[in-house]
Amino acid sequence: MTLTIEQLLNAMWQDYLALTPDAKPIHQLFADLNQGIVVNDHIALRTFNLEKVSLDKIAKSFIEAGYQTVDDYQFPAKKLFARYFQHPDETLPKVFISELKVEELPQYCQEIIHDLVSQVPEESVSQQGFCYSGRPWSVTKEQYQELASESEYASWLAAHGFRPNHFTVSINHLSSHSNIESINQLLQDKGYTMNTSGGLVKGSPDVLLEQSSTLAKEIEVSFTDGVMKLPGCYYEFALRYPMPNGQLYQGFVAASADKIFESTDTKPSP
Template structure:
């Protein structure tokens, strides 16, 4: 696997917290515009008890080629105080990722949403293009010209591809080897998914089991990649439920329109760490809870846009 050598940042170097929040808000709005089902769920959760969503993390997919990889996005966020929290590798999928913890920003007890609430963690994955077949490499490199990754943040906020759209034949050829590659080539830097922080909610949707039951009872399709709807970390302190990805109509460069798997929405509950079990519930902060990602959970989540698993839902 490749190695990740990224700079570290401990504080804002320039700009303002307001600008950072505006960028994240634009990324969110683009995601909601492009994913009708996720928007429906997002609006539903927001309307529950008139409580705005707090985000656990935003997840992006990138290519490790010609400056389009993890650093194309992480460099911007690290300039605004994000720090590397950890790394995971997935040799079978030829993917590696880092997750970034948000800057130390004071948030009042009633802070909410992206406007004045806690900032989300960021998870940025990259596909190790050099480990793909020559045929797949040629397709990807045909579109990803050197230096284009410098526009990653602009691409993510606007929801526009930096490169030209591929043909349907090229897309379907990539699908045969790497669903990740095909998805990223047609969707670019659009959020792959966002995760709602269940543990930060005060009313309904404040428990992951309720989340699962509610969506099942109301006819939503929940992801069952790996066989389980509720994904639980080995230590039992990180719980995740994922709604199945929808499909949206995409027109390719050759004029062919096909339904393509889009983004999805996830719910995450981080339980209190054992050493803090005696801390009063109204005094619990994020640092009292389980941090980071789980290898097995993350691997299952990364399978959530696999079109062949679309029918493995409940």
């Protein structure tokens, strides 16, 4: 059965909630303050740059639903390439997909990742729901820890597989709050831990985008040789500013996204 784009996005949301204990109460908090309306600015997905599970493969379901490529981004320090996609229907969230440049990691990490991806059935990647299908491989705690020593991104992906890494509340569509500082204060007052890497607010009006995010809470993850408590997913908040033509900026800011990635790190940088 082919899902509509709305059904696909809802299925991704349900999968995300299972890995993000904070998401449902935060969503409800803003729904209660905004007549039930909370608009999602964008969804982010992660993958490796290996042919079988490449960014293009992950994007396929969105492209087929009418999404179009808008822009590319490079994150040299984290060895990532990313691309974002937008739908002509502006009520649908943007989709931000990143991929890890496996060849830039040490050889032992490359071998682990190639081993994991070799376990992915070729036919499953072409399924519409692959982007929220979870972890399609067996992985040990040792493999996870070896990847984590070089790339938090790689270890998160090895542990959780293919699924939304975060959803994003559009502050522009909230009637209850008009600035990101008040959003952050509300969340902190409610006891949520925020990502302070690069500052509580990433970006500025000058770059037409401000972002903040919760820190991913730890959840239990099963490995072939036991269970570990690891960061799951996080919730982001974005405020977009108008460009000279009056339209809201729709892109992303690489320097800010670089710090947002650290919302799933076991030890985010100061």
